[in-house]
Amino acid sequence: MANRIDSTFSALHARNQKAMIAYIAAGDPTLAATEALVPALERAGVDLIELGVPFSDPLADGIVNQLAAARALQAGATAIKVLECVRNIRRGCQVPIVLYTYLNPIYRYGFRKFQEDALAAGVDGLLILDLPPDEANTNPDFDIIPDLKQIRLIAPTTPDARIGQLTKNASGFLYYVSREGVTGERAEIAESLAERVAAIRATTQLPIAVGFGISSPEQVRQVAAVADAVVVGSAIVKKIAEWGAEADLASRLENFVSPLAAATKGL
Numbered sequence: 060m061a062n063r064i065d066s067t068f069s070a071l072h073a074r075n076q077k078a079m080i081a082y083i084a085a086g087d088p089t090l091a092a093t094e095a096l097v098p099a100l101e102r103a104g105v106d107l108i109e110l111g112v113p114f115s116d117p118l119a120d121g122i123v124n125q126l127a128a129a130r131a132l133q134a135g136a137t138a139i140k141v142l143e144c145v146r147n148i149r150r151g152c153q154v155p156i157v158l159y160t161y162l163n164p165i166y167r168y169g170f171r172k173f174q175e176d177a178l179a180a181g182v183d184g185l186l187i188l189d190l191p192p193d194e195a196n197t198n199p200d201f202d203i204i205p206d207l208k209q210i211r212l213i214a215p216t217t218p219d220a221r222i223g224q225l226t227k228n229a230s231g232f233l234y235y236v237s238r239e240g241v242t243g244e245r246a247e248i249a250e251s252l253a254e255r256v257a258a259i260r261a262t263t264q265l266p267i268a269v270g271f272g273i274s275s276p277e278q279v280r281q282v283a284a285v286a287d288a289v290v291v292g293s294a295i296v297k298k299i300a301e302w303g304a305e306a307d308l309a310s311r312l313e314n315f316v317s318p319l320a321a322a323t324k325g326l
Contacts, residue, residue, distance in 0.1 A: 063155035063183045064208050064231040068266045077283040079320040082292030084111040084127035086136025088303035090144045099309040101154040104320030112160035119188045123293040138164045142180040149181035157184040174204045184208030184231045226263040236271045253285045279322035
């Protein structure tokens, strides 16, 4: 069976369309809510979901996503329960799912065991924020099993000479962080975006996704003009925080995300 990430990007490429990627924290406000939100995001036009594995020290995340992780942990989310959540989602939803995670939770679980269980649950790829390729490539304990895509992050401060090292063993797609610092909404798109995406594209055939700070349809259109995918996270997570207690959370979020997803398709 082809990996859902590869199949999705291939289908979009054939239609000359860009991908919409949405980030949410698994378990925020509850794991049951997450099981409803993922299909709602798919209905809204989202092509791929980044599902955050809650962690107590999410150093790459801004305050919005930090609070989401804290809410999820308080509601009882664990790595084991996140995988159970994915299994439940897969009963009726086949949107590609990438787990956005720090190393600690999955290392404690057992790195190889976590991957095997994630794959069996229906996960398509891993984005491990604090596992640099230098460490991964020299430690066989951190090998990613072939059927899971290995998503790599590239920052605005990454030297050109290092970009090739980051893209060499990546798979699925590459995630370019468009701003320095942590996650969070921004008023403007970085002026250097097109130049940096071109530098990455010169080293790889993989699709390039751009995230951090994108929160409006206009910003989505700007990014989609130069990238293969647009990631929206904090703007969505903020709405989950605002509407988390509402019975119609899923439909509210679907309505909020629909214009963002449409913008990736030029609508």
